Amino acid sequence: MMSNRVTTSGLCAATTARTSPILQRLVLQHSKRSLLLPPPPSYQRRHATTQNSGQEAAKRRAVTPFNDDGHVPWTNLSAAEKTARAAQQTFNLGMVVVGLVLTGGVGYFLYTEVFSPDSKVAYFNRAVDRIKQDRRCLELLGDSKKITAFGEETNNKWRRARPIASTNSKDARGNEHLRIQFHVQGPKAAGAVHMYLIKRAGGSEFEYEYFFIDVEGQHRIYLENASAAAKAKAGAEGPNKPFRLLGVKWN
Numbered sequence: 001m002m003s004n005r006v007t008t009s010g011l012c013a014a015t016t017a018r019t020s021p022i023l024q025r026l027v028l029q030h031s032k033r034s035l036l037l038p039p040p041p042s043y044q045r046r047h048a049t050t051q052n053s054g055q056e057a058a059k060r061r062a063v064t065p066f067n068d069d070g071h072v073p074w075t076n077l078s079a080a081e082k083t084a085r086a087a088q089q090t091f092n093l094g095m096v097v098v099g100l101v102l103t104g105g106v107g108y109f110l111y112t113e114v115f116s117p118d119s120k121v122a123y124f125n126r127a128v129d130r131i132k133q134d135r136r137c138l139e140l141l142g143d144s145k146k147i148t149a150f151g152e153e154t155n156n157k158w159r160r161a162r163p164i165a166s167t168n169s170k171d172a173r174g175n176e177h178l179r180i181q182f183h184v185q186g187p188k189a190a191g192a193v194h195m196y197l198i199k200r201a202g203g204s205e206f207e208y209e210y211f212f213i214d215v216e217g218q219h220r221i222y223l224e225n226a227s228a229a230a231k232a233k234a235g236a237e238g239p240n241k242p243f244r245l246l247g248v249k250w251n
Helices: 008-036 041-059 079-115 120-133 135-141 226-237
Strands: 148-150 165-170 176-185 190-199 207-215 221-225 243-245 248-250
Touching (some): 120 135, 120 190, 120 207, 120 221, 135 190, 135 207, 135 221, 221 226
Antiparallel strands (some): 148 176, 165 176, 190 207, 207 221, 243 248
């Protein structure tokens, strides 16, 4: 009876002894198939990214403020390269700010000197138009279509390059004084034009003190004359009439 008894441990050992070659072959075949199969996509992407980053880091030049084009990501920069990029961006920002300031300054200058209604160029253009429309000026200068205006004489032969002489000042009372002088040339004669305007303190517009043209050998022609206008106004009002009381005239 003892010889025919088979224990569980003995059966397992016998089964394992008989099947171990089969298991070994299966494991070997599975290992071969695993070696032949490609790695998972996620592993491929990680491996490719790591490999490319290493290659780029090995091949690229060191980033400096002079060659940085922003192509290298911030995370791939060293501490020195990050400092270089920050310095370059700060410099670029400063240049943009300087450019904006200069553009604003040029715009302000053009407006105040050219486009503003109170600029000397605006008064120059209006003065030339008035001269071309004044009958007295046309009698001396000639055809209005052939009258030209220009600034002071210079070594430049082109009249358009001659600057307009002008001064702009402010007195102690806050009055602003604008004086302009230029020349006109017509088919018959040439003349010099003088303008003097004042903007009173607190006022918004310039007022003419005088505006005249001098032609050699001819009488001065006034287009604006505040002094003469004031005298004419005073003369139009007439002298004070005497006060009469009890038959007696009182001055």
